[in-house]
Amino acid sequence: MKKLIILLVALIIPLTVLPSFASQIRVFVADMNAVGVPNRDEMKNTLQTLLASRLNGERIVAVGSAAEANVVVTGTYVTIGKVFSLDALAKTSSGKTLTRAFVQGESQDELIPAVGKLADKLSVDLTKIYSSDQSTATQTAPGTITAPINSTSSIISAKKDIIKSEQQIKPALTGEFIKPQEIEQGNTGAWMSKRLTGAANLMAIGKTLPDGSREVFLAEDQRLSYYTQGATMKLVAEAEFSPADMIVSLDTIEAADGNLDVYVTIIRSDEPASQVWQLKSGKLVQVAEKLPYFFRAFSLAGGPKTLYAQAMGREADFFGDVYEATRSGNNISLKNPIKMPRFGDIYSFNQFRNSDGKLMTVVINPDGYLVVYDSVLKELWRSNDKFGGSELYFQKEDLDNARATGDRFRWIFLNQRIQVTAKGEVLVGKNEGFWVLGNARRYKKGAVYCFAWNGSSLEEKWRTRDTQNYMPDYWLDESRNELLILQTVQRSGIETRGASALAIKKVE
Amino acid sequence: MKFNKKLVVLAAAGALSAATAVPAMAFENEFHGMYKLKYFISNYETGGGGPILYGPTPGKPVADDTTQNLKTNNYFEQRARLFYTAKANDDLKLVTGFEIDSVWGDYAQSGATRNQGGALESDAVNLETKWVYLDFKIPGTPTRTTVGIQPFKDQLKGIFLDADVAGIMTKTSLGATALNVGYLRLYDNSYLGATGRARGMDDLDVGVIEAKYAVSKDLNVGGVYYLYADSRRSTTPVASAAMIHTVGLTADAKVGALALSGFAAYQGGVFKGVNGVNDNDSAYLNALAYNVAAKMPIGPGSLRTALLFTSGNAENTGYHLTGWVGTSQSKAGVWSSTTGTSTYNESGMLLLNRNAAAGAGTTDSSIVYNTGNGTNPGNMQGLYLYTLGYDATITPKCYANLNVGFAWTAHNNSLKPTDKVTNKQNASNFMGTEVNIETGYKMYDNLTAVVQAGYVILGGYYKNSVTNGAGSAADPENPYTARLGLNYLF
Numbered sequence A: 001m002k003k004l005i006i007l008l009v010a011l012i013i014p015l016t017v018l019p020s021f022a023s024q025i026r027v028f029v030a031d032m033n034a035v036g037v038p039n040r041d042e043m044k045n046t047l048q049t050l051l052a053s054r055l056n057g058e059r060i061v062a063v064g065s066a067a068e069a070n071v072v073v074t075g076t077y078v079t080i081g082k083v084f085s086l087d088a089l090a091k092t093s094s095g096k097t098l099t100r101a102f103v104q105g106e107s108q109d110e111l112i113p114a115v116g117k118l119a120d121k122l123s124v125d126l127t128k129i130y131s132s133d134q135s136t137a138t139q140t141a142p143g144t145i146t147a148p149i150n151s152t153s154s155i156i157s158a159k160k161d162i163i164k165s166e167q168q169i170k171p172a173l174t175g176e177f178i179k180p181q182e183i184e185q186g187n188t189g190a191w192m193s194k195r196l197t198g199a200a201n202l203m204a205i206g207k208t209l210p211d212g213s214r215e216v217f218l219a220e221d222q223r224l225s226y227y228t229q230g231a232t233m234k235l236v237a238e239a240e241f242s243p244a245d246m247i248v249s250l251d252t253i254e255a256a257d258g259n260l261d262v263y264v265t266i267i268r269s270d271e272p273a274s275q276v277w278q279l280k281s282g283k284l285v286q287v288a289e290k291l292p293y294f295f296r297a298f299s300l301a302g303g304p305k306t307l308y309a310q311a312m313g314r315e316a317d318f319f320g321d322v323y324e325a326t327r328s329g330n331n332i333s334l335k336n337p338i339k340m341p342r343f344g345d346i347y348s349f350n351q352f353r354n355s356d357g358k359l360m361t362v363v364i365n366p367d368g369y370l371v372v373y374d375s376v377l378k379e380l381w382r383s384n385d386k387f388g389g390s391e392l393y394f395q396k397e398d399l400d401n402a403r404a405t406g407d408r409f410r411w412i413f414l415n416q417r418i419q420v421t422a423k424g425e426v427l428v429g430k431n432e433g434f435w436v437l438g439n440a441r442r443y444k445k446g447a448v449y450c451f452a453w454n455g456s457s458l459e460e461k462w463r464t465r466d467t468q469n470y471m472p473d474y475w476l477d478e479s480r481n482e483l484l485i486l487q488t489v490q491r492s493g494i495e496t497r498g499a500s501a502l503a504i505k506k507v508e
Numbered sequence B: 001m002k003f004n005k006k007l008v009v010l011a012a013a014g015a016l017s018a019a020t021a022v023p024a025m026a027f028e029n030e031f032h033g034m035y036k037l038k039y040f041i042s043n044y045e046t047g048g049g050g051p052i053l054y055g056p057t058p059g060k061p062v063a064d065d066t067t068q069n070l071k072t073n074n075y076f077e078q079r080a081r082l083f084y085t086a087k088a089n090d091d092l093k094l095v096t097g098f099e100i101d102s103v104w105g106d107y108a109q110s111g112a113t114r115n116q117g118g119a120l121e122s123d124a125v126n127l128e129t130k131w132v133y134l135d136f137k138i139p140g141t142p143t144r145t146t147v148g149i150q151p152f153k154d155q156l157k158g159i160f161l162d163a164d165v166a167g168i169m170t171k172t173s174l175g176a177t178a179l180n181v182g183y184l185r186l187y188d189n190s191y192l193g194a195t196g197r198a199r200g201m202d203d204l205d206v207g208v209i210e211a212k213y214a215v216s217k218d219l220n221v222g223g224v225y226y227l228y229a230d231s232r233r234s235t236t237p238v239a240s241a242a243m244i245h246t247v248g249l250t251a252d253a254k255v256g257a258l259a260l261s262g263f264a265a266y267q268g269g270v271f272k273g274v275n276g277v278n279d280n281d282s283a284y285l286n287a288l289a290y291n292v293a294a295k296m297p298i299g300p301g302s303l304r305t306a307l308l309f310t311s312g313n314a315e316n317t318g319y320h321l322t323g324w325v326g327t328s329q330s331k332a333g334v335w336s337s338t339t340g341t342s343t344y345n346e347s348g349m350l351l352l353n354r355n356a357a358a359g360a361g362t363t364d365s366s367i368v369y370n371t372g373n374g375t376n377p378g379n380m381q382g383l384y385l386y387t388l389g390y391d392a393t394i395t396p397k398c399y400a401n402l403n404v405g406f407a408w409t410a411h412n413n414s415l416k417p418t419d420k421v422t423n424k425q426n427a428s429n430f431m432g433t434e435v436n437i438e439t440g441y442k443m444y445d446n447l448t449a450v451v452q453a454g455y456v457i458l459g460g461y462y463k464n465s466v467t468n469g470a471g472s473a474a475d476p477e478n479p480y481t482a483r484l485g486l487n488y489l490f
Helices: A002-022 A041-055 A108-132 A399-405 B001-025
Strands: A023-036 A060-062 A073-078 A083-092 A097-105 A162-164 A170-171 A177-179 A190-192 A202-208 A214-220 A223-227 A231-239 A245-252 A260-268 A272-281 A285-293 A293-297 A307-309 A320-328 A331-340 A349-353 A359-364 A371-372 A379-388 A393-397 A409-413 A417-418 A426-432 A435-437 A439-441 A445-453 A458-462 A470-477 A482-490 A499-504 B028-041 B073-089 B092-103 B128-137 B144-152 B162-174 B177-188 B203-216 B221-232 B242-257 B258-272 B284-297 B301-310 B381-396 B397-407 B428-440 B447-458 B480-489
Touching: A023 A041, A023 A108, A023 A245, A041 A060, A041 A073, A041 A108, A073 A108, A083 A108, A097 A108, A202 A245, A202 A470, A202 A482, A214 A245, A214 A260, A223 A245, A231 A285, A245 A293, A245 A393, A260 A293, A260 B203, A293 A417, A307 A331, A349 A417, A359 A417, A399 B144, A417 A470, A426 A439, A426 A470, A445 A482, B092 B144, B162 B203
Parallel strands: A023 A060, A023 A073, A445 A470
Antiparallel strands: A073 A083, A083 A097, A162 A458, A170 A177, A190 A499, A202 A214, A214 A223, A223 A231, A245 A260, A260 A272, A272 A285, A293 A307, A307 A320, A320 A331, A349 A359, A359 A371, A371 A379, A393 A409, A417 A426, A426 A445, A435 A439, A445 A458, A470 A482, A482 A499, B028 B073, B028 B480, B073 B092, B092 B128, B128 B144, B144 B162, B162 B177, B177 B203, B203 B221, B221 B242, B242 B258, B258 B284, B284 B301, B301 B381, B381 B397, B397 B428, B428 B447, B447 B480
């Protein structure tokens, strides 16, 4: 009997120990900053990949997102002269510091071995910690990192933010059920700002500052806000407009004098009365006003960013052609008219080139369908799915229809922008919501879709994961391959300006 | 047999699924609508609609108003409109519009008809169909066609015809030119059984040709022609037929920040058989109307001003009528003072003229209810209406509009009130001055709480024209209105 008990105890003890040996440490290499090196973005990604693969082992498994991880590793690669240092910091998913490690080297040739050494050091430390159960964090479910890291371009990876369309679904090996499969877009991910006061409708990106941070302009109905986006969003300056003004577009472009012009398209008394602002000594200063045009600065057919203007007619909300515009003080000069196809206006169109180099025009029509026109503006294709969707509108007095509609005003909704990249990819926003009925619109989630023209139709290349909020605007910063997504986290109301958040996703 | 039944069920289910799936894929469903609730406090408005204070002895709004001062009416009116569009594609859609309106406490259940159903237990059959029309583009042409019962408003700011009406309209866009051509059938009196003639022979028809040219972004010019052809043997004035041609020029311009608009129009026509003797016994019409309006942004809002003129008839016109004629017709072929088929919304007035943008709809009451300012072509007094207003945006959620307006008749005739002291018509043509204010608070983008208040100081035109409660001649009481409302628009 005794023998039997001893035998049972001997069997049970290893069984109780096994789980702790068997459970692997899930490590996510979130970001490697690179300082003082050429090809900084490329180097960051390379180091991230190298460290992740070298950490991967028997006890440690490198996972693809912070959400899956027990431990999140960040690091810095600094070169001073020929000497370099690789420093790493490991934290729990809840933010508690676990260990630090570094390796130095004398030349670039030692970099790859140094990454291996750094991985070894981290592995040893983490194994010790987890074996001795010093970290309570390992017992908790992995959390989501929302805090920004220490650099402008430090975008924490969350690989599942971008979903490739062609492999969204894959049939299970057996059975009748189809499981969704997400394909990650590169080894990068998302950064989310803190809550920003004011439900912004529009966003425009300015210059990159010497410290690597980025100028971001946000506009509410009657307010322009200037932020710098580095590790955090920092509000630098604001300008408030008259209650009679309604901001319908916000655009930035470098002026001839090298300053950044911020074009604020305003509707006042039923007519465009736009303004131009500049940053002077960290303050927003108005440099032009009462410009009778709608403005938009964008890359037509993926070309250089250019300012365009369109007028309002006596009856037509958007009159005639769209022109390239240049400003001299309060004077706007127009040249190179662009004919609009049906449904096209300055805010709903863009162009791209097909494989033969012919110019195609794409618009979002009022029903939300993407429509592609050929070079003579003849319709070629339209989407089956709806895109666009915006809560931003302005009103014009419409006494002609007041008896019939019961409304003294006509509502003119501004649709989502269409952005075309230098590679000819077509980006378009899409909002969806439960309550979208006539002029009553309340979208609840949004996403950005990327298309490419395959010769006969626009084919989806990827799309972002749906936001949890209405997405009023987005912008792909091609210089950094970063997708900025503005979200309304709280709508404005009688007693509140509401709130926004900015998400940044890396697109590779 | 069992197998066959299952097969039939499956086939039917499949067919049903396909049938219901196809429209969902092909059609766009578009909804718009509104709900307006208004609480009225007024001495002249009663929820009935039509003109107030007209005729040699302007009537009192309610029968038991025998006291010195008019009693105050208070009532709630609600009006809901639902517009549904079934859109097959960009170039083909069916547009429908419905209305349910009532005054609280009026009638209910089987005793109620249209415009009613607000009494205890409600349940009235009171769904009105305003519009049912097909809107399509003729393939290969730049022409859109609307066919059916549809809204129509003339390009003379509504002073001739602004109503829901059955007809065919075409709209052709040729570059900067827009051309509208249409035919509207307002009435076919063969349905009344009075004439006993074939369908389509006793009609009131309106023909439409409107052209507009956008000279530039800052200037539109246009020309209009409307044919009013009434072959129903109108009874007032007694005529076997009437044919009126209305031609006009329109313009809309922007000069700097100043927006200007206006029109000039002429009406010429004939009323045949006015004495019922024969068709050669005709009266001829020559009437004019013009308008000029300006709007400019100043401060936190816009300053607006406008003048409307319509010509009127003298006392004994004989066979030469000079009063502006709208389309205020009843189905019986009678010119009706209560038919609200013309509007002038630019005024901003609440009581002085019919302004559908500020009013309630068919229950609007106003001193100048139709733009000819009379009850039939023989007594149209015409109108000078000058208005000035300021629309202010106080906060992004709150607005206030302040208006003042002055009205005169253009001509004197039998409608002019009589001074009960002298027993003569008053010398003055000045009908009165209205001052009003509207403020609104946007609780949500689509829901606005509104307060409207207006007061009219009656002019010399009305001097001593009524008998007061003490039995002596007196001026009619100045009209006032105060309205609290909720507007939900989507």
